[in-house]
Amino acid sequence: xxxxxxxxxxxxxxxxxxxxxxxxxxxxxxxxxxxxxxxxxxxxxxxxxxxxxxxxxxxxxxxxxxxxxxxxxxxxxxxxxxxxxxxxxxxxxxxxxxxxxxxxxxxxxxxxxxxxxxxxxxxxxxxxxxxxxxxxxxxxxxxxxxxxxxxxxxxxxxxxxxxxxxxxxxxxxxxxxxxxxxxxxxxxxxxxxxxxxxxxxxxxxxxxxxxxxxxxxxxxxxxxxxxxxxxxxxxxxxxxxxxxxxxxxxxxxxxxxxxxxxxxxxxxxxxxxxxxxxxxxxxxxxxxxxxxxxxxxxxxxxxxxxxxxxxxxxxxxxxxxxxxxxxxxxxxxxxxxxxxxxxxxxxxx
Ligand code: CP3
Numbered sequence: 001x002x003x004x005x006x007x008x009x010x011x012x013x014x015x016x017x018x019x020x021x022x023x024x025x026x027x028x029x030x031x032x033x034x035x036x037x038x039x040x041x042x043x044x045x046x047x048x049x050x051x052x053x054x055x056x057x058x059x060x061x062x063x064x065x066x067x068x069x070x071x072x073x074x075x076x077x078x079x080x081x082x083x084x085x086x087x088x089x090x091x092x093x094x095x096x097x098x099x100x101x102x103x104x105x106x107x108x109x110x111x112x113x114x115x116x117x118x119x120x121x122x123x124x125x126x127x128x129x130x131x132x133x134x135x136x137x138x139x140x141x142x143x144x145x146x147x148x149x150x151x152x153x154x155x156x157x158x159x160x161x162x163x164x165x166x167x168x169x170x171x172x173x174x175x176x177x178x179x180x181x182x183x184x185x186x187x188x189x190x191x192x193x194x195x196x197x198x199x200x201x202x203x204x205x206x207x208x209x210x211x212x213x214x215x216x217x218x219x220x221x222x223x224x225x226x227x228x229x230x231x232x233x234x235x236x237x238x239x240x241x242x243x244x245x246x247x248x249x250x251x252x253x254x255x256x257x258x259x260x261x262x263x264x265x266x267x268x269x270x271x272x273x274x275x276x277x278x279x280x281x282x283x284x285x286x287x288x289x290x291x292x293x294x295x296x297x298x299x300x301x302x303x304x305x306x307x308x309x310x311x312x313x314x315x316x317x318x319x320x321x322x323x324x325x326x327x328x329x330x331x332x333x334x335x336x337x338x339x340x341x342x343x344x345x346x347x348x349x
Contacts, residue, residue, distance in 0.1 A: 133201025213250025
């Protein structure tokens with residue numbers, strides 16, 4: 001069932017280790033509120049999660065940015081929090097306030113979650129992946145994704161976003177057995193979810209560990225590196241040939257251990273990672289992706305051009321995928337994305 005012939009899509013060739021000029025590119029959150037057509041679809045759908053669980057609408061918003069820009073990859077439109085929702089921890093998104101969940105902070109809270117209904121709950125997402133795999137242009141790769149167990153756990157324990165992750169870290173240090181059990185459940189559920197996305201047509205996987213950089217080294221090893229290594233090994237053995245990209249945001253110099261110890265095919269760099277360091281220490285080990293500051297895409301003009309060129313010059317001579325260092329923000333002018341696309345596509349080394 002796995003196609004073992006060399007990939008022809010540019011995004012997949014870069015993940016297989018090829019240096020391409022110009023590099024392939026796509027942008028995190030390339031579908032979203034900066035596009036008027038997204039806001040229009042969202043208004044029709046009602047809530048954000050209604051879009052995620054509606055295959056027709058999720059397919060439509062995934063395709064919207066591809067109609068405007070020449071991206072080399074499409075990313076499934078969904079959210080990392082559909083996994084806790086599928087485990088039985090109801091998730092809601094309040095307008096302008098981000099996600100809200102009833103916090104999981106004790107053994108009995110955790111006992112209320114179950115993996116048994118996972119695939120049934122996520123069936124609409126799998127349907128979206130299947131529809132997309134037929135609808136995207138033949139040169140565009142389809143990326144499936146999930147949140148990393150640590151990042152998803154922070155939302156589950158805090159009950160939403162957080163500044164200091166105090167509840168999650170307290171649980172991690174004071175109730176290590178409960179926290180370990182939660183992380184094991186999440187690692188299994190995330191692996192099951194990603195394998196299903198692959199079986200419905202996802203050609204590569206990206207795992208978002210947005211809050212990895214908040215962990216001290218020993219905990220980073222245990223709760224960012226180890227679960228990711230488990231996921232990479234599982235995908236590699238059960239679905240060989242599907243590349244996996246990790247995004248341990250703000251991990252600083254721990255990016256290097258993350259790459260070496262998880263065995264990822266690609267590493268997504270946040271905007272704080274120094275380019276020359278990444279070229280020297282990370283790029284010889286795997287394909288690098290990144291890392292334009294999303295606010296430069298708001299600023300535009302000469303500063304944007306200079307930021308793009310600096311990244312291309314430093315990372316463009318090895319295996320590389322152009323991207324942002326984090327998701328596009330809603331106030332981004334769509335014409336700045338066009339300017340970026342033109343500049344990256346026009347680069348000749
Ligand atoms: O990249 C893409 O285009 C694919 C879709 C995607 C979304 N979320 C859509 C989304 C992906 C890959 C995500 C991942 C995600 N979700 C992460 C990890 C990456 C990151 O950005 O750090 C995290 C932490 C979440 C959780 C999440 N989802 C939060 C905290 C919020 C609220 C903040 C916000 O931006 O509104 C969301 C909502 C969300 N996820 C939106 C979109 C398009 C906005 C929802 C809306 O339309 O109102």
